Amino acid sequence: MVIQIGYVTLFAGAFPLAAPLSIVCNVLELYSDIFKLSFITKRPPVHRITNIGVWCILVKGIVLLSVFTNLYIFCFTSEQLMTYAPSLFEVIPLSSEEALKSGSDHIHVIAPGAGMAVATVMMSLEHIVLALVASCGSLFLKLLLLLTMK
Numbered sequence: 001m002v003i004q005i006g007y008v009t010l011f012a013g014a015f016p017l018a019a020p021l022s023i024v025c026n027v028l029e030l031y032s033d034i035f036k037l038s039f040i041t042k043r044p045p046v047h048r049i050t051n052i053g054v055w056c057i058l059v060k061g062i063v064l065l066s067v068f069t070n071l072y073i074f075c076f077t078s079e080q081l082m083t084y085a086p087s088l089f090e091v092i093p094l095s096s097e098e099a100l101k102s103g104s105d106h107i108h109v110i111a112p113g114a115g116m117a118v119a120t121v122m123m124s125l126e127h128i129v130l131a132l133v134a135s136c137g138s139l140f141l142k143l144l145l146l147l148t149m150k
Contacts, residue, residue, distance in 0.1 A: 002055060002062070009066035013073035067129050075122045085121070 004025075008018045037043060075081050082089050091106045099105040 002058060005059060006062045009063060010069045011073075012066070013070040064130065068126060071122060071126050071129065075125075 004022050008022050011018065093106050094102065094104070
């Protein structure tokens with residue numbers, strides 16, 4: 001489950017379908033476990049615990065790291081930032097041979113002198129989102145765990 005939370009949160013910007021697919025997989029696994037417990041094996045003994053232990057720290061770390069990975073995906077590998085702030089980018093036309101290889105007749109690069117502005121915007125977004133996650137982290141973590149554990 002923690003590996004699944006990691007994939008869903010760390011790479012949500014790159015693969016948005018990961019969350020619905022993980023829900024489908026969890027439902028299938030739930031029915032498989034119900035079948036196994038009902039017909040194949042005996043019920044396992046219950047061990048009562050108060051919390052999930054060291055896994056809580058690990059999940060918090062994954063959630064905090066996911067802020068940075070998703071902002072990086074947003075700012076540097078997708079075209080979303082180009083649509084929100086086109087003045088920070090310039091278009092470089094490609095030759096016909098390069099256009100055939102890449103499938104596009106142009107590329108977008110950070111405009112000279114605007115690189116610092118892009119880095120400042122990205123760092124500002126990171127700090128704002130990180131502050132929100134840190135302030136609401138325990139509530140967000142409990143909600144995330146409730147959704148994935150059930």
